[in-house]
Amino acid sequence: MNHTATPISYEATGSFSKIVLDYLRGDEKLRSFYAHGETVAGIKAAIEQRKNYPTNRKLLIDILQEHYSGNNPTAEQQLNIKQLGNANCFTITTAHQPNIFTGHLYFIYKILHVIKLCKKLKAELPENDFVPVFYMGSEDADLEELGHVYINGSKHEWKTNQTGAVGRMKVDKALVGLLDAIEGEIAVHPYGYEIISLMRSCYTEGITVEQATFKLINALFGEFGLIVMLPDDANYKKAFVPVIAKELKEQFSHQIVEETVSAFPKEYKVQAGGREINMFYLKDDSRDRIEKKNDRYTIRNTASSFSEPEMTAELNDHPERFSPNVILRPVFQEMILPNIAFIGGGGELAYWLELKDVFGAVEVPFPVLVLRNSFLLVEKKDREKWQKLGFTMADLFKPDSELLMQLVTRDSRVQLHLDEERQTIHDFYSALKKTASAVDITLLAHTEALEKQALRKIDALEKKMLRAEKRKFEAQQRQLHKLKSGLFPHHSLQERIENFMPFYAKWGKAFIGAIYDNSLSLEQEFVVLEMD
Numbered sequence: 001m002n003h004t005a006t007p008i009s010y011e012a013t014g015s016f017s018k019i020v021l022d023y024l025r026g027d028e029k030l031r032s033f034y035a036h037g038e039t040v041a042g043i044k045a046a047i048e049q050r051k052n053y054p055t056n057r058k059l060l061i062d063i064l065q066e067h068y069s070g071n072n073p074t075a076e077q078q079l080n081i082k083q084l085g086n087a088n089c090f091t092i093t094t095a096h097q098p099n100i101f102t103g104h105l106y107f108i109y110k111i112l113h114v115i116k117l118c119k120k121l122k123a124e125l126p127e128n129d130f131v132p133v134f135y136m137g138s139e140d141a142d143l144e145e146l147g148h149v150y151i152n153g154s155k156h157e158w159k160t161n162q163t164g165a166v167g168r169m170k171v172d173k174a175l176v177g178l179l180d181a182i183e184g185e186i187a188v189h190p191y192g193y194e195i196i197s198l199m200r201s202c203y204t205e206g207i208t209v210e211q212a213t214f215k216l217i218n219a220l221f222g223e224f225g226l227i228v229m230l231p232d233d234a235n236y237k238k239a240f241v242p243v244i245a246k247e248l249k250e251q252f253s254h255q256i257v258e259e260t261v262s263a264f265p266k267e268y269k270v271q272a273g274g275r276e277i278n279m280f281y282l283k284d285d286s287r288d289r290i291e292k293k294n295d296r297y298t299i300r301n302t303a304s305s306f307s308e309p310e311m312t313a314e315l316n317d318h319p320e321r322f323s324p325n326v327i328l329r330p331v332f333q334e335m336i337l338p339n340i341a342f343i344g345g346g347g348e349l350a351y352w353l354e355l356k357d358v359f360g361a362v363e364v365p366f367p368v369l370v371l372r373n374s375f376l377l378v379e380k381k382d383r384e385k386w387q388k389l390g391f392t393m394a395d396l397f398k399p400d401s402e403l404l405m406q407l408v409t410r411d412s413r414v415q416l417h418l419d420e421e422r423q424t425i426h427d428f429y430s431a432l433k434k435t436a437s438a439v440d441i442t443l444l445a446h447t448e449a450l451e452k453q454a455l456r457k458i459d460a461l462e463k464k465m466l467r468a469e470k471r472k473f474e475a476q477q478r479q480l481h482k483l484k485s486g487l488f489p490h491h492s493l494q495e496r497i498e499n500f501m502p503f504y505a506k507w508g509k510a511f512i513g514a515i516y517d518n519s520l521s522l523e524q525e526f527v528v529l530e531m532d
Contacts, residue, residue, distance in 0.1 A: 001510040002532040005518040006393045007525040010374075013397045015493050019268040020346040020371060023353070024524050029265045033353040035366040038341075038522055040124050042368045046340040047090060047128065049365045055338040056239060057085050067230050071218060076225030080131040084227075084338065088128045091227075092117050093333065094343040094372065095135035098167045098213040099146045100158055100175065101182075101199060105495040105503075106345065110372040111217070112512070112519045113343050115224045117370070120521035131227055134217060135333050138167025138210040138232045139280070139323045141287040149178075149499040151185050153489045164285035165323075167210035167232060171203050179203070186501055191508035195501050220512065231332065232282075237319035240332050243362050244279060244315055244322050248290070248297065249308075253278045253327050256357045264354070271351035278327040287323060330355055334364050341368040373519050373527065376494055377503060380532045382483055389476060389483075393528045400484055404477055425454050507531070 010016045010024060023030055026037065035049070036042035064081050073081070083089045094110040102108065111134055118130035140146060146166045147158040156178050162169040179199055186192040202215040210230060217228050231237075237244075246252055257274045264270065280287045281299045289300040297306040306314060315322060324332050330352060333339070344352065349369050359366045376396065378386070386396070390410065395403060429451035436443040489497040503511050518529055 001507055001514060003514045003518065004530040006528040006530070007520075007523070008394055008397070008528060010371075010524070010526050012394060013374075013493075013526050015397070016346050017269070017350065019350050019353070023349060023369070024371065030353065033260070033264075033356055034369055035356060036368045038368055038370045038524065040121075040522070043121060043340060044125070046365065046368050047125075050090060050338060050340050051087070053363075053365050056336075057338065059235065059239060060336060060338075061085055063233055063235055064227060064229070067214075067228075067233075071215070073218070074222040074225070077218075077222055077227060080225045080227055083129050084131060086129065089131060089338065090128060091131045091133045091337045091339045092121070092341045092343065093133040093135055093229075093337060093339050093367075095137055095329075095333065095348075097137040097140040097142075097146050098209050099149070100178075100209065101149050101203075102213075102216065102500060103146065103149060105377075105498050105500050106372065106374070108220075108500045108512070108515060109375060109495060109519070110343055110345070111221055111226060112516045113370075113373045113521075115221065115226060116373075116516060116519040117341065117343065117521045132225065133227045133229055133337060133339070134221075135229045135231060135337075136167065136210060136213060137329070138213075138230065139165045139282060139287060140167070141165050143169075149182075149501075150489065150497050151182050151499055152502055153486075153497070154185070156181060162285065165232070165282060165287050167208060167213075168285075169209050171205055171207055171209060171212055173205065176200070176203060176205060182501065186505040189502070189505035192505040194508060195504045199501070224516075229333075229337070231336070232320070232323075234318075234320035236332075236336055237322060240322075240324075240335060241315060241319050243328065243331060243335070244319070244324075245312070246362065247277060247279055247328065248292075248311060248315070251276050251292070252361055253358045256361055257327060257354055260354050260357055268350070270354070271347060272326045272354060274327040275325065278325045280323040280325060281321060282323040283321050289325075290322075326351060327355065327358065331359060331362060331364055334359070334367060335362075339367050341370055343370045343372050345372050370522065371524055374493070374495055375515065375518070376487060376526070376528045378487065378528060378530045379506075380530070382486065383530050385479065386483055389480060393530070396484075396487065396528065400481060403480055403484075407476055407480070422455060422458055425451065425458065429454070 011021050036045045061081060061084055068077065068081070092114045094114045096107055096110065099107065114132040114134070118132045121128070121130045141164055143166055147160070149156050158175050158178060160169065160172060160174055179196060183192070183196045187196065198216070198219055202219065203212045210232065214228050214230065217226065254274050254276045261270050261273065275289060277290045277292060279290050281290050281304070286302070288302055291298050291300055295308065297311045298304065342352065349371055352369055356366050389407065391403065429447060433444055433447045436447045487494060507514070514529065514531065518527055520527065
């Protein structure tokens with residue numbers, strides 16, 4: 001499969017927040033909110049800091065081997081798990097919830113980014129080894145967010161009565177049934193049955209969503225040596241007990257985040273304010289906030305209540321029942337992994353920038369923050385139509401109205417702007433003001449008002465001329481709108497809406513290969529990928 005990549009600055013897309021753009025340009029306002037820059041020098045500094053932290057590598061390897069037993073790990077995965085025992089081996093991590101069928105396209109992009117960055121760093125720093133890791137946020141309970149996919153702009157939603165952590169939910173007939181509807185949309189493509197068959201082999205009735213996602217990720221990326229970390233594990237949680245205990249007793253993270261947010265530049269939106277206790281209680285089919293009232297810990301939306309000694313005993317006996325929220329989840333991740341860089345989306349980077357002092361309070365190293373790769377996939381037929389309209393790939397991100405104006409102004413054979421006429425009116429009234437004021441100075445204001453009135457009428461006439469001329473370009477306007485709607489579904493970036501299955505159905509594994517080949521490492525640019 002042939003493909004051509006066109007890098008575009010994130011700013012030029014008009015789709016990224018000011019805090020992300022300022023972070024990428026190294027704005028001094030943000031410098032105190034992260035530890036190391038997203039450069040090779042920053043990576044080196046993160047490695048040196050990580051070397052001084054006592055990562056429990058044996059615990060990590062033992063649990064990974066347990067999770068991978070019976071799942072046929074590839075030779076590359078087996079090697080990477082083994083290498084994690086070495087002091088010179090570090091991880092590059094990305095994280096995401098187990099959206100059904102992977103959710104959005106960027107799920108695929110962020111995984112391939114960690115894989116590509118590991119390869120890049122091995123070439124730059126050969127004395128070290130780097131392992132790509134996907135941290136699965138299985139404990140997220142937001143089914144409304146995780147329980148649907150868009151296929152060619154159409155929404156497919158999982159209707160289930162299950163509650164609690166989505167990763168613990170069971171694959172049922174309703175979820176499997178969604179694949180029947182999706183198959184009808186993509187089976188017409190060369191690899192449609194291949195991807196549907198893969199999905200059916202992973203999402204089998206009775207297993208958990210976490211297990212299904214684990215199988216799917218391994219099937220797609222196992223050959224790259226990607227390691228999937230399943231943090232919903234009692235032994236991982238046991239290692240996190242000291243931080244949980246500190247949070248329950250002191251509510252330390254809330255105060256730190258409040259102080260950080262108060263020092264945050266005012267032009268940035270706060271991403272994650274957190275709670276007084278940034279932990280959930282996770283049991284059976286519920287995940288509810290832990291709150292402290294009158295020296296007792298209560299579980300929101302339940303009748304459960306614990307004294308301080310009872311809560312301490314519950315934590316020590318059942319650490320798996322304690323689940324960090326968005327504020328403490330990153331700390332948990334970095335405690336368990338020998339991690340030096342985290343790859344996340346714009347929203348993720350924004351809330352990580354609020355957390356450096358939380359990490360400092362528990363003496364856990366803060367990783368390099370890297371914005372995940374972004375792509376816009378443009379098929380050959382759409383590229384040819386776009387170029388026939390006379391636009392460049394960078395023009396794709398301009399508003400429809402601006403593109404239409406550009407097209408009409410460029411291709412119209414009549415005069416559409418009345419700048420010369422405005423200048424003529426201005427010259428005429430300049431002379432008239434001299435004549436009128438020589439007769440009576442009070443006539444000057446009246447003459448200026450007449451000039452403004454004349455210019456307003458010229459402006460109105462120009463707008464009417466443009467509207468009339470635009471009607472002559474209705475065919476181009478329809479084509480322009482159709483192309484933009486297909487490439488930017490629901491007026492959003494393609495990667496934030498569409499699922500990967502239709503693209504895999506067209507190109508098979510070559511699709512994964514094309515994304516990998518064109519994935520950047522630390523360059524931090526948006527990529528328009530033209531696919532033939």
